Amino acid sequence: MLSQKTKDTLLGPLNVNNPVVVQILGICSALAVTVQLKPALVMGIAVTIIVAMANVIVSLIRNTIPMRVRIIVQLVVVAALVTLVSEILKAFAYDIAMQLSVYLGLIITNCILMGRLEAFAMTNNAWDSLLDGLGNGLGYALILVIVAFVRELFGSGQLLGFQVIPQWCYDHGYENCGMMLMPAMALVLVGCVIWAHRAYNDKEAK
Amino acid sequence: MKLNTNSNIYTFVYMTIVVVVVAVLLALANQSLRPRQEANILLDKQKQILGALKVDFSQANPAEVYYTLVQDTLKYGEAEVYVANLDGATKYVLPLSGKGLWGGIGGYLALDEDKNTIYGVNFNHESETPGLGAKIVDMPFRAQFEGKHIRNAEGQVVSVAVLKAGTRAEGQEQVDAISGATITSTGVSTMLETNLSEYAAFLNELPVVEEEIVEPVKEEEE
Numbered sequence: 001m002l003s004q005k006t007k008d009t010l011l012g013p014l015n016v017n018n019p020v021v022v023q024i025l026g027i028c029s030a031l032a033v034t035v036q037l038k039p040a041l042v043m044g045i046a047v048t049i050i051v052a053m054a055n056v057i058v059s060l061i062r063n064t065i066p067m068r069v070r071i072i073v074q075l076v077v078v079a080a081l082v083t084l085v086s087e088i089l090k091a092f093a094y095d096i097a098m099q100l101s102v103y104l105g106l107i108i109t110n111c112i113l114m115g116r117l118e119a120f121a122m123t124n125n126a127w128d129s130l131l132d133g134l135g136n137g138l139g140y141a142l143i144l145v146i147v148a149f150v151r152e153l154f155g156s157g158q159l160l161g162f163q164v165i166p167q168w169c170y171d172h173g174y175e176n177c178g179m180m181l182m183p184a185m186a187l188v189l190v191g192c193v194i195w196a197h198r199a200y201n202d203k204e205a206k
Numbered sequence: 207m208k209l210n211t212n213s214n215i216y217t218f219v220y221m222t223i224v225v226v227v228v229a230v231l232l233a234l235a236n237q238s239l240r241p242r243q244e245a246n247i248l249l250d251k252q253k254q255i256l257g258a259l260k261v262d263f264s265q266a267n268p269a270e271v272y273y274t275l276v277q278d279t280l281k282y283g284e285a286e287v288y289v290a291n292l293d294g295a296t297k298y299v300l301p302l303s304g305k306g307l308w309g310g311i312g313g314y315l316a317l318d319e320d321k322n323t324i325y326g327v328n329f330n331h332e333s334e335t336p337g338l339g340a341k342i343v344d345m346p347f348r349a350q351f352e353g354k355h356i357r358n359a360e361g362q363v364v365s366v367a368v369l370k371a372g373t374r375a376e377g378q379e380q381v382d383a384i385s386g387a388t389i390t391s392t393g394v395s396t397m398l399e400t401n402l403s404e405y406a407a408f409l410n411e412l413p414v415v416e417e418e419i420v421e422p423v424k425e426e427e428e
Contacts, residue, residue, distance in 0.1 A: 035335065035336040035337045035338075036336045036337060039336060063211075064211065064220065065211070065220070066211050066212060066216060066217040066220055066221075067211070067212060068212065068217060069217055069220075069221060072221070073220075073221070073224060076224055076225065076228055077228075080228040080231065080232060083232055084231070084232065084235055087232075087235050087236060087239050087243070088235070088239065090239070090243045090246065091239040091242035091243045091246065092242070094243075094246035094247075094249075094250060098250075152337075155337060156337050178386060181335070181337045181338055181386065
């Protein structure tokens with residue numbers, strides 16, 4: 001159904017070419033929104049949509065962009081999209097807009113966007129750019145969800161705001177790990193994910 | 207026709223067009239979505255006031271519930287006080303705003319008719335840490351305020367302190383801070399104190415309707 005190249009473009013970023021654990025992009029926002037699962041999910045979806053749209057737009061106008069100001073043009077496209085999405089969310093999904101608050105604006109500075117626009121969209125056609133944007137956005141969301149899952153489960157004993165660790169455990173001396181709520185733990189967890197990912201893929205390669 | 211996309215004139219014209227197109231697009235979006243956004247902001251505010259009044263609006267239209275309960279707004283300069291009627295009892299709702307750790311925090315404080323006993327509170331925040339400072343919006347923290355008094359035995363307004371469990375406040379009532387969120391908790395404490403002092407005009411007057419004095423001033427402004 002999909003050619004090998006298309007598959008690589010779409011699915012590569014989920015694993016072997018993951019933007020967070022292989023390209024080490026977008027780490028700062030990964031620290032900020034992963035205390036709980038819900039903001040991590042919403043952030044993942046928002047970045048996926050915006051990186052895909054920005055990729056398509058930049059890819060469509062790539063031949064007209066003056067080389068010397070290309071970064072500025074990319075930035076204008078991303079900033080316009082983020083502002084537009086935030087306006088639309090405020091009008092139609094106010095609760096989610098409030099939940100994302102500052103992080104929505106921070107998508108503009110997410111290095112995954114600039115990285116993909118510069119490395120992929122500037123040299124590829126719109127369809128491939130769309131797939132690349134979706135793939136990278138989902139790859140980013142995947143890592144966010146893994147980290148947020150561990151942090152919310154062990155940090156507050158909850159998942160998506162629902163209590164999952166039963167009261168029984170607390171009665172028998174179990175305690176939530178306060179460390180998990182600190183941003184530093186996100187970095188340690190991302191490190192663990194990178195380690196596991198490298199170890200697995202190195203084995204595959206041999 | 208082959209354009210030199212690297213010439214200065216091309217670059218200049220290109221950027222101008224891009225910026226103008228984007229500006230027009232965003233201005234259009236902003237203009238067309240504004241009524242909906244403002245409606246959302248108003249609805250959010252009404253829901254928060256209902257939250258401070260501990261009214262359950264999950265089964266009904268929040269705006270309708272709001273307008274049946276809150277019929278009066280008192281104005282004291284910049285400060286506004288919402289007067290609500292809950293089953294015959296008068297409650298005053300005072301909007302609050304202050305600073306947390308990462309950004310602004312705000313809320314609504316519902317007082318009983320004696321302008322002393324706290325009936326309920328509701329807090330909101332822009333960007334406090336989820337799982338820590340953001341817990342100020344949750345019921346366990348908010349419920350602590352219910353029934354506390356903002357005045358001391360002499361009747362002076364002294365606010366309610368938010369303090370680490372185990373420490374005692376002198377001459378005022380207190381609630382427990384959220385552990386691990388000291389700055390947000392202190393922010394709530396400071397917010398209550400400074401905002402209540404801004405409402406001195408309201409808190410120090412006897413329960414009288416102040417409407418007549420406010421109205422003509424408003425007309426002059428228009």
